[in-house]
Amino acid sequence: MLDDTLKAQLQQYLALLRQPIRLIASLDDSETGVDMKNLLETIVGLSDKVSLDTSGDDARKPSFVVAREGQTTGVRFAGLPLGHEFTSLVLALLWTGGHPPKVEADIIDSIKALEGNFNFEVYMSLSCHNCPDVVQALSLMAIVNPQVKTVVIEGGAFQKEVEERQIMAVPMVFLNGQVFGSGRMSVEEIIAKLDTKAxxxxxxxxxxxxxxxxxxxxxxxxxxxxxxxxxxxxxxxxxxxxxxxxxxxxxxxxxxxxxxxxxxxxxxxxxxxxxxxxxxxxxxxxxxxxxxxxxxxxxxxxxxxxxxxxxxxxxxxxxxxxxxWRNVNVPGEAEYKNKGVAYCPHCDGPLFKGKRTAVIGGGNSGIEAAIDLAGIVKHVTVIEFADQLKADAVLVAKLKSLPNVTVHTHAQTTEITGDGGKVNGIRYKDRTTGDDHWVELEGVFVQIGLxxxxxxxxxxxxxxxxxxxxxxxxxxxxxxxxxxxxxxxxxxxxxxxxxxxxxxxxxxxxxxxxxxxxxxxxxxxxxxxxxxxxxx
CATH class of the missing domain: 3.50.50.60 (FAD/NAD(P)-binding domain)
Structure with a gap:
């Protein structure tokens, strides 16, 4: 799972541990569960300060907790923290093991001063480049303040949860079972939301x-x-x-x-x-x-x-x-933001795997988004207001080579529709004929400039x-x-x-x-x- 170069780098990092830590795993027989066990055994083999306990019985399986020796709580990872989140795992190991975080002292003091019970759940995808900031912020808070509990959930491994909670954008954070926030957040922003006098x-x-x-x-x-x-x-x-x-x-x-x-x-x-x-x-x-x-x-x-x-x-x-990012400002956009309306295809694209999506905008950002999504989703519909795509010729050529993309130019988006809970389609007007059209889909990515x-x-x-x-x-x-x-x-x-x-x-x-x-x-x-x- 980890190549030799990555193992060597990880071993160097683990040498920075100042105190023993435990990995407490709650495993199952799924492919992810097997991979998780292999990953944890690899980590244990790289440092004598890390031990593995596979007797965990958390309801979320497969998952594991990074805890200090003698403790049973810490940061929990549900699913494999690889891709962009591998750094989050490494930092959780180091911080739990006593290596000081590169964070200003007043931030640490603010985290320690938080009073109450804070049970965070953060949903992420491995391709999301905004997620690590949120994951690492909440991990740090759980390690510094015992009243903070953090569970990091890889959406691809827990699709049922994602669907039940209608999570259509990541990172998505829940606090004590209620939506706390979505999108990129720094530790300072999270603290400010919790501490009203900050x-x-x-x-x-x-x-x-x-x-x-x-x-x-x-x-x-x-x-x-x-x-x-x-x-x-x-x-x-x-x-x-x-x-x-x-x-x-x-x-x-x-x-x-x-x-x-x-x-x-x-x-x-x-x-x-x-x-x-x-x-x-x-x-x-x-x-x-x-x-x-x-x-x-x-x-x-x-x-x-x-x-x-x-x-x-x-x-x-x-x-x-x-x-x-510029909003398209049509009915349904605000109502269904993060419920099918998204602005970052890299972050949220994996959540629409096998589904139908649309991209509003035919410039470079829009066509790049459509190309990226085409490799993940079932179908992409591109809607461009002008009479032709405005993206660079090389991008347009690539787009036209893809079998699961439909392009509508001279088309004006008029509404993003939904069932009250999430997006179910997009409506546009043909500016040449005046005819109205509705396309059934599950996600809309807005890419119309700044x-x-x-x-x-x-x-x-x-x-x-x-x-x-x-x-x-x-x-x-x-x-x-x-x-x-x-x-x-x-x-x-x-x-x-x-x-x-x-x-x-x-x-x-x-x-x-x-x-x-x-x-x-x-x-x-x-x-x-x-x-x-x-x-x-």
Whole structure:
């Protein structure tokens, strides 16, 4: 099951164990059960600090618990944690065995401080690149706090559960039997949902931070590049990001970033953050901006008010808030989101194995999704509004070679239908004839491009008719001291490499602004704004 190279790597990791651990297995005679036993025996054979107990009798079979020696509880894996989840298994082994996680101390303290009984069940698929973050976050919480119980369930091995709970998107998390959340979540986000006062504490921390010379709002490729270029000037730099890495976290494969032959999105996002941290940049995660107040209104500093109520101040601000998947905005889309309506074919495609699906959108992302799905599902229907597919010719040729794909161009999606619990079809209008059509299916993947995350800027920063921030060749906005870069701007071609270049350019422009703007002119404002934050 594990090749020699992987075994050698795993043995090196297991050498980091500081205390003995037990693998308590509840097995059956299924193929997965046999494979699980083989996997566990392999792990035991690689370290004298790991033992195997096959007397487990959990209701979910096959499954196993990673527990400390002398204990019977810990992180439970139901099904095989391979594919993207093999790293989650390795980390669970190491953390249970006393190897310290690479997590900030205040996060560990927050986990330990949680009070109550938290029984988490997280459903994942082995091809989902968003799932490991959630699995690892909940695993860490179960290892650190005994009041947290976590079961990681591989949907393919427990299809009956998946169908009974109508799980049509992963990761899907249940807490004490009720839906807790779906999609990518960091440990900070999970803690924030459990600890209702976390937002207030975060806001208070933001209010008392010293002003930055460059504050970057957004942590995707543009924001990361801006942070590195600004920090290299030896100035105080901060990044307030809702999710560091931005859209790259949701990208399966990256093969066109110059000098990097191939990587995946989560690895790329982690590398971005690691490089930014290397320069001592103050990174503030889980922070969404709510308002920009220009320096002309504050008397010297730009203020950025966050949704949690906190306020950050800076001499210059770079907006790199990126974009998000565009909704098709038809009846049924919101109602059946995660109940057949999905946006990530890599994550959720395996849940539709052998079923009928549709892809809305004929651009590169839509056709790539259709090609990927065609290898998993029974049939794919592609619906494109324009009179022809807009994807690259090589992708279109590949699509047309597939026997289980139907393409409808000049077609307008009008409704996603369902039975009240899940999707059962899609309705579209032929724009040539005006005829209405209904296609029976179980899943719909929306792939119609991006919309910029700029709603909070309306009335302050000039936006295009598409909601993009209007910038000049140097990244200037119409507001002095405020710059912008990346997919949220009017710069054409939304690509990682372009966003990174624009971020670097914006940082250089911001630095140029700083050296041409006397710092003394804002000294009074700095003192006053800090005093206001402390006293109010």
């Amino acid at each position: 937002g207030e504490r975060d806001a208070a921390k933001l209010d008392v931070k010293e002003p930055y010379e460059v504050l970057i709002v957004g942590g995707g490729p543009a924001g990361a590049a801006a942070a590195v270029y600004a920090a290299r000037k030896g100035i105080r730099v901060g990044v307030a990001a809702e999710r560091f890495g931005g859209q790259t976290n949701d990208t399966m494969a990256i093969e066109n970033y110059i000098s990097v032959l191939e990587t995946d999105g989560p690895k790329f996002a982690a590398a971005l953050e690691a490089q930014v941290r290397q320069y001592g940049v103050d990174i503030m995660n889980l922070q969404r901006a709510a308002q920009i107040i220009p320096a002309t209104e504050t008397g010297g500093l730009v203020q950025v008010k966050m949704e949690n109520g906190g306020t950050l101040r800076a001499r210059t601000v770079i907006l790199s808030t990126g974009a998000r 919309v910029p995350n700029t709603e909070f800027l309306k009335g302050t920063v000039e936006l295009s008719k598409f909601g993009e921030i209007v910038v000049d060749a140097k990244g200037h906005t119409n507001v002095p001291g405020v710059f912008a870069a990346g997919d949220c701007t009017t710069v054409p071609f939304k690509q990682i490499v372009i966003a990174a270049g624009e971020g670097a350019k914006a940082a250089l422009s911001a630095f140029d602004h700083l050296i041409r703007t006397p710092a003394a002119s804002v000294a009074t404002s700095v003192s006053q704004t800090i005093a206001d934050a402390v006293l109010t």
